[in-house]
Amino acid sequence: MSESVIVVENLVKRYKELIALDHFNLDIKKGEIFGLLGPNGSGKTTTINCILALLKFDKGSISVFGEEMKPDSYELKSKIGVVMQNVAVFDELTVYENIDYFCGLYISDKKLRKQYVEEAIEFVDLGEFKKFYPKKLSGGLLRRLNIACGIVHKPELIFMDEPTVAVDPQSRNKILEGIVELNKMGATIIYTSHYMEEVEQICTRIAIMDKGKNLAIGTTDELKKMIKRNETISIEVLEIAENIISLIKELPHVYEVTYEEKMLKVLYSGGKHNLIRILDLLKNEGVSFGRVYSERPTLNDVFLEITGKELRD
Numbered sequence: 172m173s174e175s176v177i178v179v180e181n182l183v184k185r186y187k188e189l190i191a192l193d194h195f196n197l198d199i200k201k202g203e204i205f206g207l208l209g210p211n212g213s214g215k216t217t218t219i220n221c222i223l224a225l226l227k228f229d230k231g232s233i234s235v236f237g238e239e240m241k242p243d244s245y246e247l248k249s250k251i252g253v254v255m256q257n258v259a260v261f262d263e264l265t266v267y268e269n270i271d272y273f274c275g276l277y278i279s280d281k282k283l284r285k286q287y288v289e290e291a292i293e294f295v296d297l298g299e300f301k302k303f304y305p306k307k308l309s310g311g312l313l314r315r316l317n318i319a320c321g322i323v324h325k326p327e328l329i330f331m332d333e334p335t336v337a338v339d340p341q342s343r344n345k346i347l348e349g350i351v352e353l354n355k356m357g358a359t360i361i362y363t364s365h366y367m368e369e370v371e372q373i374c375t376r377i378a379i380m381d382k383g384k385n386l387a388i389g390t391t392d393e394l395k396k397m398i399k400r401n402e403t404i405s406i407e408v409l410e411i412a413e414n415i416i417s418l419i420k421e422l423p424h425v426y427e428v429t430y431e432e433k434m435l436k437v438l439y440s441g442g443k444h445n446l447i448r449i450l451d452l453l454k455n456e457g458v459s460f461g462r463v464y465s466e467r468p469t470l471n472d473v474f475l476e477i478t479g480k481e482l483r484d
């Protein structure tokens with residue numbers, strides 16, 4: 172395994188009586204796009220704020236690049252880029268001036284600073300809007316400005332807290348492509364979201380969070396293998412007798428069969444040739460059927476099986 176960039180051990184964070192993080196653990200390796208996936212209120216932002224030493228915590232330990240992060244760890248912070256959930260830019264500065272301001276916090280060389288600002292503007296594709304003030308930007312463009320401000324100094328480690336919330340599809344795709352590109356250029360990325368499709372699309376590993384706990388961790392494939400559901404086959408059937416449903420239940424790997432609204436739904440816990448077996452059975456029993464669908468589990472199924480509730484709001 173490659174080197175750890177962030178290690179969080181047994182982190183406990185309370186807001187008065189509320190336990191926002193409950194013995195939370197993480198080990199993020201160099202070069203990952205690590206996804207924190209969980210519903211609103213599960214503790215994603217609190218985790219990031221604790222790692223960045225923006226919040227005090229009650230118990231546990233955190234190290235970043237092998238060091239303890241403190242509010243005044245300036246050296247450490249210069250290697251880190253943060254794109255917060257709430258857009259944080261200056262209304263009285265233009266797009267260019269905002270990005271230049273954030274760059275100036277870490278880059279003192281004038282020529283390099285100018286080059287980095289230009290590169291960041293190009294990266295988020297805001298060239299046409301350099302002289303615009305934030306108030307004149309749409310939600311998606313404002314997010315892109317927020318991102319440019321966070322990454323302009325070319326940090327090795329980047330935190331992005333729900334950067335695609337309330338963003339139009341075009342900006343959303345740009346943001347996701349941008350994250351993958353930053354990663355290809357060498358940055359380690361922590362990405363939080365409650366959109367499982369996005370996390371599935373870009374993350375190398377994912378931690379599923381709920382109520383301040385890290386419930387499961389792994390690649391998308393590993394997470395999907397943790398659950399019982401492996402495949403769902405749905406078949407349009409106009410009519411089917413109870414005894415045939417019983418026969419289906421006895422097929423290998425089948426663990427649940429339902430028949431509702433002319434749709435026969437069969438859940439499998441694994442196996443191969445499931446489709447052939449069930450279609451053969453239906454043919455042999457003289458059951459006529461229409462369209463057939465096969466689905467692999469989604470991260471929502473993983474979330475559902477682990478927590479007993481849907482991830483979708």
Ligand SMILES: Nc1ncnc2c1ncn2[C@@H]1O[C@H](COP(=O)(O)OP(=O)(O)O)[C@@H](O)[C@H]1O
Pocket residue numbers: 186189191209210211212213214215216217218
């Ligand atoms: N400053 C705060 N004071 C009190 N409770 C808070 C505060 N910030 C967050 N919380 C609570 O902590 C829990 C985790 O919140 P948060 O980390 O923002 O979750 P997420 O980012 O996953 O939506 C929620 O129940 C939230 O209401």
Ligand SMILES: [Mg+2]
Pocket residue numbers: 215216217256332333
């Ligand atoms: Mg949050």
